Amino acid sequence: MHKASIKTDLPATGLPFSWGVTLDHLIFLAGQGPLGPDGKVIEGDIRVQTQETLENFRRVVEAAGSGLEHVLSTTVYLKNLTDFRGMNEVYSEYFMAEPRPARATVQADLLFGMKVEIQGIAYIPESATRARSRARTHPKARRGPKRRREKSDTRRRA
Template structure:
């Protein structure tokens, strides 16, 4: 059975979830949207990366886990030049081995206007 994790981040009006669980496995998606305002955060790739990782952390806590439970992270950037700024924030957040496996892909565009990054992730919970 698939269980929706209520994070308070994904808009209830859209047919999407930002976190679902099946057994011990959790699948997540995060964009740089402020959960309080519903707006895409401004301030460049560093601010957007931080917000995405904060949103992942919120979703993981709602499921009873933390960033330490991540096993795979996929990052989508609209500009390869943003990789350095994204990596700087990523290194601040992920400081403990083993790091999650990661793939970073540059795409033409992301759905939400002003969005420079989107992150999907997989976690295993105890």
């Protein structure tokens, strides 16, 4: 099993978590919120915040080598359950293909003025997994300069 943090262009939060982690072909996404490039919460109604949240969600999934069509499950956290309809309208635009992800929606006291947060589980398709595996094992895929071994002088000096 190979566990790795997903490198994204999302802003660093200074908090002790990864935006996403892969374990072999599975992707585990942290709760994504409506954060802009500056790391601050985007102002707006539930539709605006849900769209920004799902764009961040998409960035993490794509950075892992997958797409939204490979999302298996999501958990949607809403500050106010009265926002369900607006969130669901935007959510439906991102997950149109069948089968749609399994989903739970719960009310939560969200931080930093967020109205919505979405976490999820996705998978990396086998074709992308094979390509990543080949890249890791291909001799030219090694990173960094080659190290030369220094010949050590094993003779004893008097």
